[in-house]
Amino acid sequence: MTAVIGLKRKVFAELLGTALLLATVIGSGIMAERLAGGNVAIALLANTLATVGGLYVLIEVFGPLSGAHFNPAVSAVMVLRGELHARELLPYIGAQLVGALLGAWLAHAMFDLPIIELSSKVRTGTGQWLAEAVATAGLLLVILRAPAPRASIMVAAYIGTAYWFTASTSFANPAAAFGRMFTNTFAGIAPSGVPGFVIAELIGAAIGLALHMAFEPGKQPVQHATRQR
Template identity: 75%
Template sequence: MTKISLQRRLAAELLGTALLLAVVIGSGVMAERLSGGNVALALLANTLATVGGLYVLIEVFGPVSGAHFNPAVSAVMAWRGELSRSALLPYLLAQLIGAVLGAWLAHAMFELPLAQFSTKLRAGQGQWIAEGVATFGLLLVILRAPAGRAAAMVAAYIGAAYWFTASTSFANPAAVVGRMFSDSFAGIAPASAPAFIVAELLGAILALGVDRWFSASAPDTSAP
């Protein structure tokens, strides 16, 4: 099996994250323009585009870089030894840069100003709990998905979490950063971003702990 260079894996993470943010933000812009003010319809359209895009991107880039597109995922994989510690920081930088580029790409496609900041405040205890729950569930799905089924399960979970969480399930610190740079349907104000990221990281840590607990061997009580 050919070993893929770090440079190519980083390119995959940057490109994949950029395309993911372009899907999320671009579909939000299109949905808002076409929904006639019906927010539920706009969210449904945004959800369907995200589910489809996320599934395809994981399938395409998974064999190259693991298709993390998410600093919380990369951090957990580094903790588990599935990503080298030396590659963690480059992965995070590639994801963050890709997220911002993806926001700019969405703006360019819809002829919006490239440089902008979101004014959409997303704050409050319910929002923070929702982000913790969304990220906890995402990481638990990733860690426990049967071989070959992660892409479909992750996409399906995110689609569901768009609707059952109060925050519409960012579940990704890179997505938070990218969406700060878009004053659109999918945006988040910079003032709201730090609490979202903290909640997401706490959710990821909890998922790692639960996965380890589920995977722990039961003590052998059969011996006399």
């Protein structure tokens, strides 16, 4: 019974944390676009700053509860490393996907937009997919190699940086791609582009894990206090 209660608590933390992360990403994108007067660079900068700050806080808050993955690719890697039990993977992923959808709806509700809509913003092509693979590989490498006390700030800083050096603005998260499909705003992605993003992100996660293992061959997995996005 205790194990069941513990899993429910972790799954709820993943759902709530992912919802708040997507509300931050989408909501700040809406606000930024409204205030930037058509200047896309300013809008992206504002969206980046809000995401970095929000992500740092969410990892700090939910890390001790669930690991603060908020990301199916991260959860899958943690299962492979033995840091998350295999039976917890599907509940984690389900919570992350539901949380991402709820986060998109919450952002729309706060800005008086239609709750249910699909994005028409096309994001596809080789450059975008390569960018997502690079962004996700880097994210996993940071997560796996960051010293535990500095993991939150390092992950948030990396995502903020990747907003600008990747062509895709660094989704680096299948749940984020799924949630952003339900907003036709600054942060949205058309449903047709989501499969390519998710495949690239999963490939990137595998590359990030492989790079980490290459640096420390044969070393036992190290437990980290916080995990991300």
